[in-house]
Amino acid sequence: MPGKANGVGVQVEDTKICVVMVGLPARGKSYIAQIAQRYLQWLSIPAQTFNVGNYRRNDAPHPTADFFDFNNAEGERKRRAAAEAAVADMLRWFRSGGVVGILDATNSTKDRRKWVHEICDANGVEVLFVESVCDQEDVIMANILDVKTSSPDYKDQDPEEAANDFRRRISQYEKVYKTIDGDGDEGDYTYLKIMNIGKQVIINRIQDYLQSRIVYYLMNLHIRPRSVWLSRHGESLYNLDGRIGGDTMLSPRGELYAKKLPELVRESDDRSLTVWTSTLKRTIATARWLPAHYNQLQWKALDELDSGVCDGLTYQEIKDSYPDDFVARDDDKYNYRYPAGESYRDVVIRLEPIIMELERSEDILIVTHQAVLRCIYAYFMKKDQAKSPWMNVPLHTLIKLTPRAYGTEEIRYEANIPAVSTWRGKGSTAKHEAPTGDTM
Amino acid sequence: MPGKANGVGVQVEDTKICVVMVGLPARGKSYIAQIAQRYLQWLSIPAQTFNVGNYRRNDAPHPTADFFDFNNAEGERKRRAAAEAAVADMLRWFRSGGVVGILDATNSTKDRRKWVHEICDANGVEVLFVESVCDQEDVIMANILDVKTSSPDYKDQDPEEAANDFRRRISQYEKVYKTIDGDGDEGDYTYLKIMNIGKQVIINRIQDYLQSRIVYYLMNLHIRPRSVWLSRHGESLYNLDGRIGGDTMLSPRGELYAKKLPELVRESDDRSLTVWTSTLKRTIATARWLPAHYNQLQWKALDELDSGVCDGLTYQEIKDSYPDDFVARDDDKYNYRYPAGESYRDVVIRLEPIIMELERSEDILIVTHQAVLRCIYAYFMKKDQAKSPWMNVPLHTLIKLTPRAYGTEEIRYEANIPAVSTWRGKGSTAKHEAPTGDTM
Secondary structure, eight states: OEEEOOTTSSOOTTOOEEEEEESOTTSSHHHHHHHHHHHHHHTTOOEEEEEHHHHHHHHOSSOOGGGGOTTOHHHHHHHHHHHHHHHHHHHHHHHTTOOEEEEESOOOSHHHHHHHHHHHHHTTOEEEEEEEEOOOHHHHHHHHHHHHHHOGGGTTSOHHHHHHHHHHHHHHHHHHOOOOOTTTGGGGSEEEEEETTTTEEEEEOOOSHHHHHHHHHHHTOOOSOOOEEEEEOOOBHHHHHTBOSOOOOBOHHHHHHHHHHHHHHHHHOOSOOEEEEOSSHHHHHHTTTSOTTSOEEEOGGGSOOOOGGGTTOBHHHHHHHOHHHHHHHHHSTTTOOOTTSOOHHHHHHHHHHHHHHHHHOSSEEEEEOHHHHHHHHHHHHTOOTTTGGGOOOOSSEEEEEEEETTEEEEEEEEOOOOOOOOOOOTTOOOSSOOOOSOOO | OEEEOOTTSSOOTTOOEEEEEEOOTTSSHHHHHHHHHHHHHHTTOOEEEEEHHHHHHHHOSSOOGGGGOTTOHHHHHHHHHHHHHHHHHHHHHHHTTOOEEEEESOOOSHHHHHHHHHHHHHTTOEEEEEEEEOOOHHHHHHHHHHHHHHOGGGTTSOHHHHHHHHHHHHHHHHHHOOOOOTTTGGGGSOEEEEETTTTEEEEEOOOSHHHHHHHHHHHTOOOSOOOEEEEEOOOBHHHHHTBOSOOOOBOHHHHHHHHHHHHHHHHHOSSOOEEEEOSSHHHHHHTTTSOTTSOEEEOGGGSOOOOGGGTTOBHHHHHHHOHHHHHHHHHSTTTOOOTTSOOHHHHHHHHHHHHHHHHHOSSEEEEEOHHHHHHHHHHHHTOOTTTGGGOOOOSSEEEEEEEETTEEEEEEEEOOOOOOOOOOOTTOOOSSOOOOSOOO
8 A cells, every 4th residue: 555655754654663772870861862752753753752760760769879789689670670661661652553662761781782672673673772972071960960950869859969879870880881882792783872962973783764864863963052043034915915825025014023133133142143044035035134244044945835726815715716625724734735735744844954954053043934933843842743733923023942951942032013913713714813722 | 145055955155075085995985985976966066086096097007016015115105196186186176166075095094194184174174084994705805806897907907817916905005004093093083984885884073064964875875786766657638738737647648657567667677666656646646556565655755846836837828928937947947946836956955865765775666757857867877957957758668777886777668658748948838849969
């Protein structure tokens, strides 16, 4: 049977991959697991993290470092039981349609890795080990500080004592930890070794396309501080008419926003940005008053969702001329594709290289369109696909997103220049409608 | 000033990268250099290979292995002079707008690599070392056999003696060869180490997007034998009318081609293929009689070039309604973008993930459209961008491409089912015109 190409353009229904994290505590394993899961889910690939620590806490909610002494038989038994429970849940999840399961644990011994590999292999699951090796003291310290304040293991404990105990826990692991050894028994494993968050990576025996996508994504990560700014173009002439698509210029109020954008950007930060626009007139015009020393790039991939035969129509005209399409789109807005046009899913696929480039880059301001902005925003903020096409993205507003270890921070800067609303509720054909319910 | 996003969507005008090949003779360095150059040129990134052997042959056209003895002062002097001449030419080329220069030589000592690195650094050129390490005897033997028959060094010599001499030459290099050492002095270099053609890769200190694209491309290569089959959809109803674009079904003769396609494929090979189509009805219909056990995927990225406002028109109608566009397109068909549509350049950008996936994959049959097929064909056959949009790609013909070490082999299988011609000469508005001049 013909299969639909999925998010990354490949049929993944038959692939099951267990991404097995490897590394000492405080090496950013959970961070890597979290963003890998976000990336895959954004691409419509079912992905789930199984954190062995969460299972262990059922049995041992607040263990001290002694618990992690590998000579402590009781601790060892409980930790083994937690790993077994996590893997069992993961295998059940694979049987119900899971594609990429992420096993978040130290997996610091060859024995433990062999055990995971064998059990996955016996269940038809490919294994991709992802080891994070880090000897940069500042990164490790930042992770330790983070754990002592945020880990449920140290809830309600003195932060200083928590940090000391966590350092002792790391020492317990250091006694038994063995890095993945490409020349030895583990040379046949598929693995990615990340040294000091991307300075060097080693990639061994990648087997298929989905593995290579995950590896390419992870090798592009960095943890240098940076932000991503998002803005729609200023109000356009088609916005005033309630028409979709097209390539019209800005309205007088849209021009005012373009003139004010440099000030909004300065208010948000004093760093120099790189500016990406689409190839359409209204985004290029919106960005044209930004400082001349900002590098500007036009990307076709940032053009608005292509509404095909409906380009240039109002929603009332669409309902009149294509009544079935009008209903079908409201029914499943994420997957609905305009005749001769695109769906939100199509837009996500063409945005994937943009996301990859964003992950590599430092400070970027993106001036783009409503649907495209919704997709990029959904990536950073982990928004649900079914809901993101209905989010309200107001005109004349600058959004600053700053990725942090455990999520993305958002600040909005309003230009206070009036504009029409381009938001539309399900079933509505109004030209301009006040947004209700879920906004971004 | 705003810059146009180029082939890979980034502004590369300010980047200059020297890809410095490293490795013993017969490790596939020239093969890697050649396909990296092809890939970059296809993406409109100026790329050029500088083969030090070609420079050395000016001075020493048919050297024996003794010439490569590192104790042979005369040989050493000539080889050094050849490297200097190649690098000097490369730097001149960078100054005239070159972006990626590939220095194809063994560069087998740390001293030589340090010298190249310093001279590039002094000239504002980034250095990416690409080392090919191979201990698979069959691969080395195949390369030796290839050199003895194709290298100008051994022209008109007895093949057996040539092979023996070449083995002695390799031994000379083995005496001084040092692999790039990530822990030592070379740990700060940017490098990609490819072990046994992709089994393992090590990536160190990638600095920017273009480097990461080159590295990702090279890490996806494999040398397992495979072919790529290309076919247009069967003749469509719009083809009969001389209309472009649309999403019409097959004509009766197009249906005959679809029914015959399985037989043509069997004639060409008895292996099982994976089939990729676009999301448009005419490619899906063309592929629907292929064996049920062939995996089929639909890719939006394989849809025909979007002719925007001209979709569904004949060339006469385009000339009547958009006379300026009609002339502009014929003037520069590769870069011309239909209003609200695409250019050939845009199609290449969206095909880039397809090419990447093709490089990773084994046997794939692609059923797609005229413009898309031209772009894919241009990649494999190194066709000029200015010419490829004018190539004749006949309907009802299966093309089998088989990548080899020094180029791509092509075989065509004609269905012998008549179809209209959809080729069009410059300036013509004919509905169906006999192709003249350059065909594919």
